[in-house]
Amino acid sequence: MRILIIDDEPVLQDVLATLLRREGFAVVQATTAAEGLKAFEEQEVDLVLLDLMLPDRPGLEVLKELKSKDPEVCVIVITAFSSVESAITAMREGAFHYIPKPFKNQEVVLTVRKGLEQRQLRKENRVLRQRLEGLDRMVWRSQAMEEIIELVRRAAPSRSNILLTGESGTGKELLARAIHQLSPRAQGPFIVVNTSSVPHDLLETTLFGHVRGAFTGAVATKKGLFELADGGTIFLDEIGTVPLPTQAKLLRVIQEREFIPVGGEHVVRVDVRIIAATNADLQHMVAEGTFREDLYYRLNVITIKLPPLRERKEDIPALASFFLKRFGEENGKPHLTLSPRALDVLMAYHWPGNVRQLENVIERAVVLSPGPVIEPDLFPAEVLQPPSQPVEVSVPADGLDLKEAVNRYTKALIEASLARCGGVQRRAAQLLGVRPSTLNEMIRRLGITAEPAGGVARSSEKLS
Ligand SMILES: Nc1ncnc2c1ncn2[C@@H]1O[C@H](COP(=O)(O)OP(=O)(O)OP(=O)(O)O)[C@@H](O)[C@H]1O
Ligand SMILES: [Mg+2]
Structure with missing residues (x-):
């Protein structure tokens, strides 16, 4: 922690400097406003001890300038005449505290310590806020999701590959974006590849690019998505649909961080973080031989399993009002609310399409709603008459009797x-x-x- 002392009295300067150095702080000294502001600009200062009576400029002006340069800096003013008036003005201008002269050493040390604590807290809050911005489109209340978000916060800064699993519509892509946003790669690209919607024979050129003349129709060299994602994150959606030959190439990118474009001779090196998603049971596919085991383990460094919405119903009210607000604004109906009966219906339903389905149901209700309160009659029939007891079934890949x-x-x-x-x-x-x-x-x-x-x-x- 570095402290800047701006005071024109040399004796006092030295007393304060010695005192604070003894407490283990780095101290920078200045005897005029100009000198002080220059020092402030040149090095990172956490706290300023500022005399309000300076030879070249009014102390209050200096305070304002310091605050405008760094709103988080902690300024403690020292006033010679114990002029309460100017001290109060200084506090109003953002000073943390004031110390009237003559002061007791212990008082200075205590106030400085408190000021630095506040400074530290503000710094941490800002960092936290910035990190949370990556999550500002996500809504959750449930403990299950809270634990997932915690895991994401811890995993995001690293380069580790992440595998997201969960039913359709549980928010895998949204979470992948949040991980990217929370990572040091946030400024880099976020590339989504929906591997199931690309025809198998085009998947390799899509991912790795091709050189001119690699195949009929390859009239020019084309970069693949891995190259476009360099320095950022690539999101491989529905990874379970990738055919085995392409899986081998993926494995190579993960292990070597390099690949050879289709028809090419030279390797291309990339720095890409991979987030893969699936709603298939990859482990089962491994057992079946349709998914490479080595690739599975490479992708699966950190697995995040998004629970279906019916297993975290506490999230429903918050999600519903989030979507209500969003679609309300989009449709010029900003003050819509859900009736208690409507909310009951949403809570009772089992949401096979998860958050995406809830989003659609709310959008529909907002569009159709004639008044300010949404009643259950605006919901589609399947939501109103759910099967009395949803039956949990799973059919093993090798069939059943x-x-x-x-x-x-x-x-x-x-x-x-x-x-x-x-x-x-x-x-x-x-x-x-x-x-x-x-x-x-x-x-x-x-x-x-x-x-x-x-x-x-x-x-x-x-x-x-
Ligand atoms: N926690 C959440 N908060 C707000 N919106 C959410 C949340 N989870 C999902 N959504 C929204 O629900 C929709 C579906 O989410 P997303 O596309 O991420 O799901 P998915 O798991 O990738 O689904 P699929 O497997 O079908 O591709 C999106 O519009 C997304 O914004
Ligand atoms: Mg998706």
Whole structure:
């Protein structure tokens, strides 16, 4: 921490300088306003001790100038006449504190320490604000997302590759942009490659470019996206759709940071950070042999799994009002609100299309809304009548036996019903909407043996 003392009294100068040096601060001395302002411009100063009575200019003017040069600098004024008047004016102009002469050494040291603390805090706040700007388009409230954002904040400054996974519409691309913004590469390019929308035979030239005459139609040399992303970030969306030969080339760029354009002879070196995204199960693809294991591990240095919206419903109200505001402004309806019933509907829905679907639903409601309050009737039918219980299913890539799967599901439901009814089959049958005889037959067929907790209830059932 460096302190500048601007005071025209040599004795006082030396007393202050010695005192502060003893406390471990670097001290710069100036005896006139001109000298002081020059020193301030030439080196990074954290705190200024400023005498208000200077030979060449009024101290208040110097204070204003210091503040205009660096609004975060901490200025402590020293006033000879303990003139409260000028001290108050100085405080109003942004001085941190004032010390009337004569002063006690300890008082000076304490005030300086406090001033430097404030200066440090302001500095940190500014850095934080700037970093957050990369996240200003993201909205979240849930703990799950908070943890993801924390991870992003920590991972963004490095060069490590990042793999983003999550269902469609969970915000993978938005997050990739935020990571880029929060990284030292923010000034560099952010290039998005949607690998699934580029025809396979064009993917390599798209990524790595080609030289003139590389193939029919290659009339000129063309740079690929990796080269365009030099110094920045490349976002490889839907990485799971990249065919195996191109995967090999990708691996090389990651390992060697260089590649050879299609038809070329010379390697091109690039400095690119890779963020890949997928909603496919890459691990499964590795097991299947459709995705290279070595590439998977290279991409997967840091994995961020974006949870589906239905698993972080706390985010829904904040997201809804964010979109309401945005589309409201776009459509000249700036003061729209959601009715409590409308919000209930949004909270109850399971959002298979995640945040993107919510965004679309809100946009539609804003456009259709006749008044200032959005009611559920402005939502599309599927949102209003969700299936009572969404069924979680997954079909393994190597297929399944449907009959066996259905039996497993039936068995689980029957067991759960029996448990709920303390094993009383007649009541469980009622819960399931089947006849007791049917249930009994199913229990035998499916080999349900689990003795329920309410064994007594069951025997009394038998007796009755
Ligand atoms: N946390 C969020 N805050 C604000 N907007 C969000 C958030 N998450 C997603 N969005 C918005 O939802 C839409 C979908 O997000 P994005 O395109 O990033 O999803 P994705 O995971 O890449 O989807 P896909 O897999 O279908 O490509 C975008 O318009 C994005 O701005
Ligand atoms: Mg996307």
